Amino acid sequence: MHRMELADFLRRCRARLGPADVGLTPGPRRRTPGLRREEVAQLTGMSTDYYTRLEQARGPRPSRHMLTALARALRLTDDERDHLFHLVGEEPPRNRTTSGHVRPGLLRVLDRLYDTPAQVITDWGDVLAQNAMAAALVGDITARPPGDRNIVRSFFLRRPSDPDSGLFPTEDLAEHGRIHVANLRAVVAARPDDPAPAALVAELRAASPEFAALWETHEVAVRRSTVKRFVHPVVGELELDCEVLLSAEHAQRLIVHTAVPGTESAERLELLRVVGLQALTPSG
Structure with a gap:
């Protein structure tokens, strides 16, 4: 692990970004350009102390999951993401279309959708990135452990105690399940050599009679x-x-939810923007 080079690389990547680049409110005037350390920590789901130690070349070796989160938070290109992995002594992900790395351009689009829920997911249901409105609507899925971020798994293995168990009206659940399975069937057929979607199918066929029947x-x-x-x-x-917007490879999808102007849903969505974002905004 190249601690000094890693620290320098992280500092330089942080300095070139502003709050607006990652969907954050600028807040009070800043003494130095770039994001604050606590903002990077917030975006990656790590503690500020942990991230600070990385920038000071005295932190522990980050996990692959943490490296992926850093690459996303710092809006790294594919080449920069690979460099980050190499600095830690890790082999970077080789399958670019299905990895957890979201292209910086797609993340910039996500950041600018400040008044409507939007998130980036893989074609088989892993949530890779959310804006604040999406987190306010369906919960902060990206803050969950990696194995709990798949919306298909969460749907079919849902428990009454889960935070999102009542997300949809009961009468709509059958249609949601049918759509999930039909989409996953198409993905598995299109990418027979990708182990992740196939493993999800095997898991759910064994654990969910509802999924198995569909x-x-x-x-x-x-x-x-x-x-x-x-x-x-x-x-x-x-x-x-x-609205489902496909990436060039169709392996990642930008999901955007909008309300018809003038409707009660539009009013409630605006209320969610005010109430929900207040709850998500860190103090200080």
């Missing part, structure tokens, strides 16, 4: 635009248009 229907349908209803514990029910 899988046997052999329905195939790629996830596209639709209308979804959400049940939020604070603002109530929202009916939102769901």
Whole structure:
């Protein structure tokens, strides 16, 4: 592990970004350019002390999960992401289309959607990045352990005690399940050599009778635009248009939820922006 080079690289990458580049409010006037250390820590889900020690060349060796989070938070290109992994002595991910690395350009689009929920997911359901509005609507999925960030797994293995167990109206659950399985069937067929979607199918066929029954229907349908209803514990029910924007490789998808102007859902979405973002904004 090249501690000094890693520290220098992190400092330089942090200095070239401003709060607006990562979807944060600028706040009071800053004495130095770039993000603050605590802001990088917030974006990656690590403690400020942990990140500070990395920049001071005295921190522990980051895990692969932490490196991926740093690459995303600092908006690194693919080449820069690979360099970050090499500095720690790790082999970088080789499958660029299905890795957890989101292209900086796509993240910039996500950051600018400040008034509507949006998130980037893999085609088989792993949530890679969310803006603040998405976290306010469905919860901060990126803060969960890596194995708990897949929306298909969460849907079929949901428990009444889970924070998002009541996210959708009960009468809509059957349709959501059908769409999840039909999309996953298409992904597995399109990428037979990718072990991750196949492993998810095997896990859910064994653990969820509902999934297993739907899988046997052999329905195939790629996830596209639709209308979804959400049940939020604070603002109530929202009916939102769901737009699915595909990446060039179609392995990552930008999901954007909007409300028809002038509707009650639009008013509730604006209330969510005010109430939800207040709860997510750190003090100081």
